[in-house]
Amino acid sequence: MATLTQPPATEEPTALGYVETRGLSKHFGDVRAVDGxxxxxxxxxxxxxxxxxxxxxxxxxxxxxxLEKPTAGEIYIAGERVDDDVPPRARxxxxxxxxxxxxxxxxxxxxxxxxxxxxQVERSTLRRKVQWAAALFGLDRLxxxxxxxxxxxxxxxxxxxxxxxxxxKVFLLDEPLSNLDAKLRAMARFELKQLQRQLGxxxxxxxxxxxxxxxxxxxxxxxxxxxxxxxGTPRDVYDNPADTFVATFLGSPPMNLVEQDEHTLVxxxxxxxxxxxVFGEEPDLVTFRxxxxxxxxxxxxxxxxxxxxxxxxxxxxxxxxxxxTITAPLAEGEVYEFAVRxxxxxxxxxxxxxxxxxxx
Amino acid sequence: xxxxxxAQATLAPPAxxxxxxxxxxxxxxxxTLMLAPALAYVILLVGVPFALxxxxxxxxxxxxxxxxxxxxxxxxxKLLGDPQFHRALGNTLRFMLVSQxxxxxxxxxxxxxxxxxxxxxxxxxxxxxxPWAAPVALASxxxxxxxxxxxxxxxxxxxxxxxxxxxxxxxxxxGLATVAIITVHVWRMFPFxxxxxxxxxxxxxxxxxxxxxxxxxxxxxxxxxxxxxMLLPVVTVAVVFGVVFTATDFSVVWLLTRGGxxxxxxxxATLAFQRGILGANLxxxxxxxxxxxxxxxxxxxxxxxxxxxAEVGT
Amino acid sequence: MSGRAAVRVAxxxxxxxxxxxxxxxxxxxxxxxxxxxxxQNRDLYVGATNLQHVPWIFNDPPTLDHVRLLFFNTPYLVWxxxxxxxxxxxxxxxLVVAVPAGYSLxxxxxxxxxxxxxxxxxxxxxxxxxxxxxxxxxxxVLGLQNQLGALVLVYPTFTIPFCTWLMxxxxxxxxRDLEEQAMIDGYSRLAVIGKVVLPLAVPGMLxxxxxxxxxxxxxxxxxxxxxxxxxxxTLSLGVPVALVRGDVFYWGSLMAACLITSLPIAVLxxxxxxxxxxxxxxxxxxx
Numbered sequence: 001m002a003t004l005t006q007p008p009a010t011e012e013p014t015a016l017g018y019v020e021t022r023g024l025s026k027h028f029g030d031v032r033a034v035d036g037x038x039x040x041x042x043x044x045x046x047x048x049x050x051x052x053x054x055x056x057x058x059x060x061x062x063x064x065x066x067l068e069k070p071t072a073g074e075i076y077i078a079g080e081r082v083d084d085d086v087p088p089r090a091r092x093x094x095x096x097x098x099x100x101x102x103x104x105x106x107x108x109x110x111x112x113x114x115x116x117x118x119x120q121v122e123r124s125t126l127r128r129k130v131q132w133a134a135a136l137f138g139l140d141r142l143x144x145x146x147x148x149x150x151x152x153x154x155x156x157x158x159x160x161x162x163x164x165x166x167x168x169k170v171f172l173l174d175e176p177l178s179n180l181d182a183k184l185r186a187m188a189r190f191e192l193k194q195l196q197r198q199l200g201x202x203x204x205x206x207x208x209x210x211x212x213x214x215x216x217x218x219x220x221x222x223x224x225x226x227x228x229x230x231x232g233t234p235r236d237v238y239d240n241p242a243d244t245f246v247a248t249f250l251g252s253p254p255m256n257l258v259e260q261d262e263h264t265l266v267x268x269x270x271x272x273x274x275x276x277x278v279f280g281e282e283p284d285l286v287t288f289r290x291x292x293x294x295x296x297x298x299x300x301x302x303x304x305x306x307x308x309x310x311x312x313x314x315x316x317x318x319x320x321x322x323x324x325t326i327t328a329p330l331a332e333g334e335v336y337e338f339a340v341r342x343x344x345x346x347x348x349x350x351x352x353x354x355x356x357x358x359x360x
Numbered sequence: 361x362x363x364x365x366x367a368q369a370t371l372a373p374p375a376x377x378x379x380x381x382x383x384x385x386x387x388x389x390x391x392t393l394m395l396a397p398a399l400a401y402v403i404l405l406v407g408v409p410f411a412l413x414x415x416x417x418x419x420x421x422x423x424x425x426x427x428x429x430x431x432x433x434x435x436x437x438k439l440l441g442d443p444q445f446h447r448a449l450g451n452t453l454r455f456m457l458v459s460q461x462x463x464x465x466x467x468x469x470x471x472x473x474x475x476x477x478x479x480x481x482x483x484x485x486x487x488x489x490x491p492w493a494a495p496v497a498l499a500s501x502x503x504x505x506x507x508x509x510x511x512x513x514x515x516x517x518x519x520x521x522x523x524x525x526x527x528x529x530x531x532x533x534x535g536l537a538t539v540a541i542i543t544v545h546v547w548r549m550f551p552f553x554x555x556x557x558x559x560x561x562x563x564x565x566x567x568x569x570x571x572x573x574x575x576x577x578x579x580x581x582x583x584x585x586x587x588x589x590m591l592l593p594v595v596t597v598a599v600v601f602g603v604v605f606t607a608t609d610f611s612v613v614w615l616l617t618r619g620g621x622x623x624x625x626x627x628x629a630t631l632a633f634q635r636g637i638l639g640a641n642l643x644x645x646x647x648x649x650x651x652x653x654x655x656x657x658x659x660x661x662x663x664x665x666x667x668x669x670a671e672v673g674t
Numbered sequence: 675m676s677g678r679a680a681v682r683v684a685x686x687x688x689x690x691x692x693x694x695x696x697x698x699x700x701x702x703x704x705x706x707x708x709x710x711x712x713x714q715n716r717d718l719y720v721g722a723t724n725l726q727h728v729p730w731i732f733n734d735p736p737t738l739d740h741v742r743l744l745f746f747n748t749p750y751l752v753w754x755x756x757x758x759x760x761x762x763x764x765x766x767x768x769l770v771v772a773v774p775a776g777y778s779l780x781x782x783x784x785x786x787x788x789x790x791x792x793x794x795x796x797x798x799x800x801x802x803x804x805x806x807x808x809x810x811x812x813x814x815v816l817g818l819q820n821q822l823g824a825l826v827l828v829y830p831t832f833t834i835p836f837c838t839w840l841m842x843x844x845x846x847x848x849x850r851d852l853e854e855q856a857m858i859d860g861y862s863r864l865a866v867i868g869k870v871v872l873p874l875a876v877p878g879m880l881x882x883x884x885x886x887x888x889x890x891x892x893x894x895x896x897x898x899x900x901x902x903x904x905x906x907x908t909l910s911l912g913v914p915v916a917l918v919r920g921d922v923f924y925w926g927s928l929m930a931a932c933l934i935t936s937l938p939i940a941v942l943x944x945x946x947x948x949x950x951x952x953x954x955x956x957x958x959x960x961x
Contacts, residue, residue, distance in 0.1 A: 067854050080378060088857040090379035101855035105873045114869075118860025162859070384862035391782030398775030398794065398838050405831045406797045412808035421811070466696075473692045484693050486944045488700045493943035494936035497894040497910040502703040502932055505710065505925055513706065513729050516722035527723075551700060608801035611894040615914050629803040629895075636807045637899055646807045653804070660796050 017076075018043035018202045019064060019170055024073030024083075025226075026059050033059040035226035036073070046196050046203045047231075048217035050210060052249070056226040057206045061172050064204065065095050078169050089118065092169035096176040100159040102147040108134075108158045109143040115166045133165040136195070153184045160192075164199065171196070171203040177212060189215055210250050214238065222246045241267075241346065244353040256318040257348070258308060264359070265348040270303070270321035272344040275328040276337040284342040290320065291335045304330050416646035435647035448619075448626040449651060455538075455627060456607045456655075459545035463602055464595065466546065467553035468588075474554065475561050492552040500615040503544045507531065507616075534624035537617050541625060544612050549605065553598040560594025561587070593666060600659045607655045628652055704933070711930035712736035718926060740926030741934075748924075750931055752905055753912040756822055760908055761890045763826040768833040768886040773879060775834075776841025777867060781853070791842055798835040802895045805831070810899050824900040825908065829893060833886040840885070844878030845871065884946050888939055909935050 017040035026034040034056040041047045049057040062068040064075055066088035075083035082091055094115070102111050112133055116126045134140050137157040147155055156176060163171060177185045177192075193216055196203050207213055213220050214234040221231040222245075230242035241247035241255070244265065248254040253270050260266045279285055289309040296303040304320040320338060322330065330336070347356050383389060420431040439445040474485055491499060506513055507530035518524035530536045564587065572586045588595075610629040613619065619626035619634060626634070628651050636645015709732070710718060717734040720727045727733065744750050779791040809828055818824035848871055856866040872879075890908075897911035904916045913931045917924055 065854075065858055067857070077378075082378060085380045086378040087381045087385040087862065088854070089385075089860045089862060091858075092378070093858060095855065095858045097851045097855060099849065099851045101849070101851035103852060103856075103870060114856070115859040118865075166860070382862065384864035387782045387863055390863055391778045391784075391787065394774035394778035395783060395787075395790070397771045398834055399790075401771055401830060401834050402794055402797050405828065406800055406805070406835075409805045409808040409812060410800060412811065413804055416808055416811065469692065470696045473689060473696065476689055478686075478689055478693065480693075484697050487697050489944040490704055490936075490940045491700050493888070493940035494704070494932075495892045495894075495910045495939060497892075497914045498932040498936050499703060501914045501928060502707050505923075505929065506703060506706055510721055511719065511729070512722050516725070516729055519722070520725055547699065547703070604799055604801065608803040610803050614898075632803070632807060633895075633899070637810060642807055642811060649804050649807055652801070656799055656801070656804070659799055663796060663799070664792065 020076040022074045027071045044200045046218045048205045048213040050213040051223035055223040094163035094168035095172040098175040133161040173205045253319045258316045267346040268340045270319045273320040276339045285339045287339045290338045419643045421642040448631040452627040462546045463550045466550040470554040471557040556598040707929040707933040744927040757908040764829045765886045772837035775838045779842045780845035795839040806899045820903045837882040
């Protein structure tokens with residue numbers, strides 16, 4: 001039966017992504033870990049699955065890898081259906097686990113060579129390929145060491161070298177940077193992006209860290225409760241969130257959401273919410289009166305926490321992120337006039353949380 | 361768009377680019393195949409003999425011939441009126457209970473000693489394990505020699521200390537023989553129980569213990585209100601195994617006394633051997649051994665409950 | 675101050691006294707084996723009524739006579755050979771059966787497997803005492819009386835359940851990530867077991883070898899039931915049963931045999947006891 005479900009590549013060449021899921025679900029008992037996900041990743045694309053823990057992003061990746069059997073739905077890799085009968089080993093994927101999953105009884109060399117041995121690569125080719133992958137990650141001198149003799153950063157690079165060594169169709173990366181300390185992490189992020197550009201390998205990357213997601217992804221799929229809430233370029237999901245979940249999950253501090261009327265929430269980013277005088281004579285401003293409760297000095301910004309003093313409601317908490325270059329006074333307990341450009345306002349349905357067009 | 365219908369229309373689909381699952385990928389098949397030999401062994405060589413044990417107890421089978429005559433409850437009826445059987449049943453319970461009480465007292469104290477820090481702790485710990493590790497039949501022979509009627513070092517020492525006016529014929533007198541048997545059981549089982557209790561103590565959170573000390577609880581208060589309740593599951597394991605091992609023990613009693621003097625120290629296991637193997641009356645022997653079943657059932661139920669609790673995650 | 679110090683000293687003293695007392699109780703029979711094995715007969719057979727003659731020490735110089743007798747004039751070495759044969763065969767059977775079963779229960783059989791695992795472990799509680807009578811019948815039907823084969827057939831009934839349970843624990847301790855990584859790296863589940871899981875489970879398998887072997891050495895009832903011919907006996911049967919000539923015990927040689935047999939096993943066993951206990955208490959103790 002599996003052989004009958006050939007991809008309709010000739011009929012609709014553009015309809016199918018390089019990695020695609022259709023109506024993909026995974027239920028553990030009553031829990032819907034992944035709930036009808038349609039994801040389409042193009043060849044060479046770097047897509048980040050972003051969401052809070054328990055949102056189903058890892059389960060989704062594990063199903064693509066073949067480590068988890070879907071409850072329902074279909075998975076295609078390179079145009080062929082794989083969910084039913086293709087084991088992980090045959091899917092042409094490479095995966096890097098959060099734990100790196102290095103084989104403790106093998107040296108770095110043997111770890112990197114392991115996938116090649118599976119493919120029964122000839123000995124001299126194997127040696128050449130391992131050396132190439134090791135050089136790519138600056139591991140040349142560490143090849144004789146066992147994992148426990150390597151630092152965290154070195155382990156991570158061995159895991160990556162093992163992933164690239166056999167030319168996979170797809171990289172699956174499950175929070176590969178989360179075990180690194182902050183300093184290494186920024187560097188590793190940069191290197192990872194460079195590498196992916198260089199190799200051009202289709203990549204799916206799971207993380208709960210929005211900075212990683214924004215920095216790495218060509219597109220970001222924001223997930224919550226087993227569903228993809230929005231998928232788009234980092235700029236797109238940040239500037240035009242599809243719903244209040246995406247709006248508040250991305251951005252630190254998150255987007256302010258205040259009630260406009262009983263049907264509508266209006267949202268604006270803290271960095272767009274600035275003292276009125278900053279805008280000068282600009283037209284199309286919406287002004288608010290902000291009672292400041294507390295001011296945090298963060299070096300590059302001042303965060304002003306407070307409430308809007310509006311006629312309708314006066315208990316709506318909001319945050320303003322004022323760049324340090326703006327010297328307007330901000331004192332706790334005082335009321336100031338703040339403003340947002342009208343085009344920076346976003347509107348959401350109060351009941352469903354979904355984005356809706358700006359009222360005229 | 362589901363690709364199904366169009367795909368079916370294609371006449372000769374190209375060979376799939378991806379390899380399909382083989383037997384070596386199918387976890388359920390592999391799981392069954394890998395488990396099957398163990399299951400078969402257990403069913404054929406534990407389950408079947410177990411059933412056979414029950415069947416035999418209702419028969420008048422003998423060792424000499426292969427015939428199998430149904431005897432109904434005759435074996436059991438005969439045993440119930442047999443004072444030797446009563447004695448063996450009583451001994452089994454008595455040896456088990458007395459030795460287990462002593463074992464647990466010794467084990468909990470020894471575990472507390474080993475839990476404290478002192479010089480030579482590792483040496484003491486490994487020496488304490490010797491009785492459990494040595495082959496029981498050989499260790500029993502050492503005790504036979506220690507309790508020898510003429511050369512007993514125990515008698516000599518008691519004499520020298522002035523504690524023994526007369527003479528102790530250890531295996532010549534039922535009371536003394538009982539003491540000897542229980543001594544060997546305790547000697548053999550307490551190291552085992554100690555290690556189990558010690559393993560249990562090592563998982564009592566340090567802060568709980570320290571809190572109790574800080575609260576000013578004395579040693580016995582701590583023992584009965586903090587340590588013992590928290591040790592209960594692991595002590596249960598030690599007791600279950602201790603009970604099973606002593607109740608079903610054959611070697612110690614057989615080598616020390618052969619059930620003597622005057623068949624006064626038989627337990628179910630040795631009586632079953634005497635009747636079933638030496639007396640060649642398999643049916644009756646099987647019936648005697650079957651009386652061990654209740655002990656084992658209780659033990660199994662306790663183990664199952666513990667296992668279930670661990671599953672739920674206490 | 676000094677009162678508290680005194681209490682402290684008293685506590686330490688009590689601790690050491692208790693430690694010494696437990697140790698003496700545990701070790702005494704082994705010390706007795708040692709003394710007996712190397713004492714000259716006239717030092718040995720004095721009689722405990724003679725209070726002048728201290729039995730706790732060597733009164734005459736030690737001798738190797740008993741050991742020599744044991745090795746050259748008794749079937750001891752034959753029993754060693756028999757035990758080694760039975761032990762090797764049982765260990766092999768146990769490994770071949772219990773290792774795959776342990777893996778299956780740990781990883782492949784799921785929820786259903788957990789119950790089966792407990793079931794298999796419970797059969798370890800079914801003692802030889804209950805089974806030796808039906809086995810006597812089975813063995814005689816198979817014509818295996820007085821054959822080492824009888825022991826090779828029957829001993830796995832207690833080594834397999836216990837070792838399956840032990841291996842299950844060891845396999846559970848292998849990180850799942852590693853196995854999944856290997857499956858992605860291009861190996862089937864079966865190949866993963868061979869290339870990743872088994873190399874990591876070597877310490878576990880070593881433990882299984884030790885325990886299966888010591889369990890074989892410990893066993894007495896089945897051997898006594900199936901084997902009556904002296905040349906076919908194993909150590910734990912031959913030493914207590916066949917070193918007695920008529921009514922005469924050769925205590926020196928007997929104790930030498932006990933000592934030489936017990937000590938290596940005891941040392942080996944002690945060094946692995948922690949794993950054994952971890953296996954037994956799995957469930958009751960959450961590590």
